[in-house]
Amino acid sequence: MKKNKTEPNSWAIVTGASKGIGYGYCEQLLTQGWNIIAVARNTDPLNHLSKKFPNQTILKINLDLSNLDNCDELFKLTKDLDVSLLINNAGYGVLGDFQSSNLEKELNMLDLNIRSLHKLSKIYVNHFFNKQKGRIINISSVAAFLPGPGFASYYASKAYVLNLGTAINYELIKGKSKVRLITICPGPIKTEFWNRSKGETGTSKSNTELKNKSVDKFVKSSLNKALKAKRRSYFIIGFNNIFLNKMLNIVPKSWAMRVVYKYNKKKNK
Known part of the structure; x- marks a missing residue:
């Protein structure tokens, strides 16, 4: 284990903590010596981390943050701890053309991707401001930089996350x-994201089965940049993603959307 780089008893909140990059952030923060408040609808997958890091505390909180009242409940449960980091990672997408995609699922997604993130950002910006200590990391996507036909509401939600965070x-x-x-x-990363976006259900793969180098690399790189940033407001992670984003400023938007549409159609098969 790496040497503890944090103050004693420092706490970090990670939402969407049970899978994918949320789980990866929890593991990396524990490696750095943080205590974790892991938030998810089902935190059982984090039991493995409790055994792996016996010297740190993992407080597991089962909440569905698409219910906005649970944002208040989360703050109520954590306000007396020395929380100095919040990672707003919870979110998902609803893949498919706008005309035919499920409205109820889309509205639930917007509650989680936008309204919940907005409310938690508001609560903890003020909480941290009063202490003059703290940092929030919001997870957007390279999808934020372009309209996304075939995945329109998700792309739009991530544009909101990027623009809100940059302004704040x-x-x-x-x-x-x-x-x-x-x-x-981030760009596309191999997690269960695409399965949920297509509405697929069934037995979920364990975090061990989904663990891969791209997740590890993304988590370490993004966390390091976000914790050290002084004046930068956002980071695109990965050389290919940075290059593609620069290309978006050169090629006509109609060309770029054509490529995005074909990509999203392929993912929906």
Whole structure:
């Protein structure tokens, strides 16, 4: 285990903590010496981390954050702990053309991807501001930089996350606050994300089965950048994603959307 880099008794909240990159963030933060407040609808998959890191505390909280009242409940349960980091990672997509995609699922997704993230950001920006200590990491996507036909509502939700976070961080910097809100924009990563986006159900793979180098690399790189950032408001992670984003500023948007549409159609098969 790496040497503890955090203050004693420091706590980090990770939402969407039971799978994919949320699980990866929990593991990496524990490696760095943090205590974790892991939030998910079902936190059972995190039992393995409790055994792997016996010297740190993992507080597991089962909450569905698409219910906005649970944002208040989360703060109520954590306000007396020395929380100095919040990672807003919970989210999912609803794949398919807008006309035929399920409206109820889309609205639930928007509650989680946008309204819940917005509310938690508001609560903890103010909480951290009062302490003059703390950092929020919001997970957006490279999808935030372009309309996404075939996955329209998800792309739009991630654009909201990016623009909201960038504006908030600018305000914090201009106000000479020590608090920061950093937005991370990953590209496609091999997790259960695409299965849920297509509405597939069934037995979920374990985090051990889904663990791969791309997740590990993303988690380590993005966390390192977000924790050290002083004036940067967002990061695109991965050379290929940075290159593709630069290309978006050159090629006509109609061409780019054509490629995105074909990609999303292929994912929906």
